[in-house]
Amino acid sequence: MSFLELLLMALIFVLVVMIALVFYVYRGFTPQGRLIIRHGPRDSKKVSLTFDDGPDPLYTPRILDILKASGVKASFFLVAANVKKYPHLALRIAQEGHDLGNHSYNHSNLLVTRNATLEKNLIKANKIIMQVTGLHPNFFRPPRGLYNQKMLEVASKLGMETVLWSLSSLDWRGLKPKKIVELIAKKIQGGDIILFHDSGNLFYQKKINHENTVEALPLVISELKKQGWEIVPLSELLGIESE
Numbered sequence: 001m002s003f004l005e006l007l008l009m010a011l012i013f014v015l016v017v018m019i020a021l022v023f024y025v026y027r028g029f030t031p032q033g034r035l036i037i038r039h040g041p042r043d044s045k046k047v048s049l050t051f052d053d054g055p056d057p058l059y060t061p062r063i064l065d066i067l068k069a070s071g072v073k074a075s076f077f078l079v080a081a082n083v084k085k086y087p088h089l090a091l092r093i094a095q096e097g098h099d100l101g102n103h104s105y106n107h108s109n110l111l112v113t114r115n116a117t118l119e120k121n122l123i124k125a126n127k128i129i130m131q132v133t134g135l136h137p138n139f140f141r142p143p144r145g146l147y148n149q150k151m152l153e154v155a156s157k158l159g160m161e162t163v164l165w166s167l168s169s170l171d172w173r174g175l176k177p178k179k180i181v182e183l184i185a186k187k188i189q190g191g192d193i194i195l196f197h198d199s200g201n202l203f204y205q206k207k208i209n210h211e212n213t214v215e216a217l218p219l220v221i222s223e224l225k226k227q228g229w230e231i232v233p234l235s236e237l238l239g240i241e242s243e
């Protein structure tokens with residue numbers, strides 16, 4: 001094999017790996033482990049809305065307003081660095097009765113982090129969330145849904161269930177509000193955990209616009225209610241007592 005052929009094969013390999021990573025990034029990366037939760041009971045009429053990456057001064061208050069107006073309690077997976085920046089928003093989320101989750105300190109890729117650093121990251125995040133809200137997060141969601149067994153063990157040791165999602169709104173892809181509603185209306189099943197984002201520095205620190213999330217949310221809520229689904233926070237969907 002010539003050097004050029006080798007180089008070409010190496011390039012193709014790298015490309016395939018990159019495409020696979022991008023494709024799987026929002027579906028979770030490793031096979032379903034023993035301790036991971038992706039949805040609640042499938043025979044239930046309950047579903048949950050979850051919001052990742054906040055709090056964010058632009059989107060979180062509007063999302064909270066919509067949830068309050070429709071009497072819906074959701075779950076927020078907080079990035080602790082954002083909690084530190086916007087403590088009043090994290091406090092408002094807690095005071096309005098939504099469930100809190102740890103979404104790491106800084107949304108770094110924990111999959112490539114050393115075990116000790118991983119644990120420190122989650123402890124630091126919990127500490128900040130507790131200082132600001134007075135509540136211990138019951139749930140952990142690894143950034144980008146990338147997890148391994150070690151992460152599940154650390155989260156469990158720190159008193160958190162690791163929760164992914166079963167239905168992504170694809171809001172991070174910039175899907176139009178109407179499309180988000182259509183997608184959810186078509187795919188929703190009992191026990192679904194729906195993924196939204198109320199902030200976004202997801203890819204390469206690029207700020208993502210989440211007007212689509214804010215605009216879609218009231219439509220999603222009324223569509224779900226119309227279909228007869230009860231929208232509950234994760235603690236209720238999964239039967240886990242809040243502290």
Ligand SMILES: [Zn+2]
Nearest residue numbers: 052053143144
């Ligand atoms: Zn995230």
